[in-house]
Each structure stands twice: as structure tokens, then as C-alpha cells.
């Protein structure tokens with residue numbers, strides 16, 4: 001669980017680091033969580049990396065609803081922009097698919113260099129995203145066991161280290177860390193529910209209730225089946241039902257809704273409730 005708390009000072013530093021690194025890269029690899037493709041983005045990237053080709057990777061696709069993921073990838077693709085949905089832990093094709101997509105996104109630039117008589121150099125990419133979205137996992141997957149790293153000192157204040165993904169592509173070995181958005185309570189709950197932010201900073205029961213509401217809205221019947229309740233039960237009563245089905249009782253056999261909230265969120269994160277995507281691709285969000 002991530003414990004970083006974001007204060008204005010952290011955000012300002014992250015923004016400066018990002019701006020600094022952006023100058024050195026030809027394209028961006030933006031990671032988002034496939035379960036929450038909108039809540040796990042940070043719009044600052046649109047401002048900062050405007051014009052740079054972008055590969056959006058929806059990570060943790062093994063935990064997300066495959067049908068929703070298909071809709072999201074289609075929706076997120078566009079001009080100068082590709083989207084891949086990947087299980088970064090297990091998918092053996094991750095590396096080759098990422099490299100192929102980055103090549104395609106930077107091909108125009110490479111061709112421009114050739115036309116101008118410049119010998120094409122490897123294209124350079126930076127991975128970025130909010131905490132816990134899979135940046136380090138991705139970099140490790142690309143780097144492999146004994147990949148070469150190269151240091152680069154083109155007269156800048158600080159040298160950068162690059163991982164040679166293949167002869168045509170290098171990836172910055174330090175990812176760009178973006179802060180999560182806490183612009184509305186729903187986003188906060190989605191981030192906490194998936195483990196992107198520390199749940200301690202929010203009220204656990206509120207997070208669980210928001211999430212129960214979201215899951216019931218998008219996947220009617222799933223929670224009712226898992227926790228053996230009928231469909232008409234209110235969200236707050238649902239927590240009591242979860243406590244009962246999971247035998248989480250306080251003294252006097254009262255349902256312990258606090259522990260039920262924790263149990264529910266853990267079960268959701270582990271995928272025990274199935275592969276669920278908590279934001280619908282066909283909604284305005």
C-alpha cells in the first residue's frame with residue numbers, strides 16, 4: 001500500500017521533474033489502472049506533454065472486466081495516441097507489444113530525421129503515472145534481467161539513465177510520478193478501493209459504501225450473490241450483510257461493519273468478486 005501523501009510541495013517537485021524529463025523524451029508512456037481508467041489519470045499530463053505521442057497502458061487488466069477494457073482501449077486510442085491493455089505481471093507479450101507500439105508512434109519523427117539527413121537515433125520514452133499503477137513493474141519488464149543501461153550527459157544539469165528496450169527504443173529508468181486527483185469524493189473512493197491511495201486518509205466505511213454503490217450500479221447481482229442478500233437491500237444494510245456472511249461480529253453478535261468494509265475492499269482488490277471495472281467507458285467521465 002502506498003503511503004505517500006501529496007502536499008503542494010510534492011506536486012510542485014513532481015511537476016518540475018516531469019518538465020525536466022519531458023525535454024529529453026520523444027514520447028510518453030502513460031500508465032493507468034484498467035479498473036479505473038479515468039480516476040487513475042492526472043490531467044496535468046495533457047498540459048505538460050501536449051503534442052508528444054502517447055502510449056496509454058491500462059495495467060492490471062487481469063483484474064478488470066475484459067468487455068469494459070475493450071471499450072476503454074477503443075475510446076482512448078486516437079491521433080498520435082495508442083492504448084494497450086496489459087497484465088504487466090504475467091503477460092509474456094508485454095515487452096514486444098510495448099516496443100511495437102512505441103515504434104509506430106515515433107515512426108513519423110524517425111522519418112523526419114532521415115529526410116533531413118540526420119542519422120536516426122533510438123527514440124526515447126518516459127513512463128509516468130500515479131503511484132501504484134505499475135510503472136516500476138513495466139520498467140523491470142522492459143529492462144529484463146541483464147539489459148544494458150546507458151547514461152546520457154548532453155550538457156544538462158543531471159545525467160539521465162536509459163534502458164535499451166531494443167535498438168530503436170530507450171526508456172528512461174526513472175518514472176514520472178504524478179499525483180492522484182482528489183477532485184471529487186467519488187474519484188477518491190475509486191482510488192482507495194483499488195489501492196492507489198492510502199485508505200487511512202479517507203473514511204473506510206465511506207469508501208466501502210461508495211464502492212458498493214458503484215459495483216451494484218455497474219454489475220447488478222454480483223454482490224448480492226457473493227454476500228447472499230436480495231437486490232433491494234440498501235447500501236448501508238449491505239455492509240451489515242457482508243459482516244454477517246463473513247462472520248464479522250462484535251460483542252453481542254452485532255455485525256461489525258468496520259471490519260466488513262475492510263473485508264469487502266480486500267476481496268474486491270484481490271479479484272474475489274470477479275473482474276470488475278469501476279468506471280464505464282460509455283459514460284461521460
Ligand SMILES: Nc1nc2c(ncn2[C@@H]2O[C@H](COP(=O)(O)OP(=O)(O)O)[C@@H](O)[C@H]2O)c(=O)[nH]1
Pocket residue numbers: 059060061062063086087088089090129130131132133134135136137138
Ligand atoms: N495484478 C496485477 N498487479 C500488478 C500489475 N502491474 C503491477 N502490479 C502490482 O501493483 C503494485 C504496484 O506496482 P509498481 O510497479 O510498484 O507501481 P508504481 O508505483 O507505479 O511503480 C505491485 O504490487 C505490482 O506487483 C498488473 O498488471 N496486474
Ligand SMILES: [Mg+2]
Pocket residue numbers: 135136137
Ligand atoms: Mg515505482
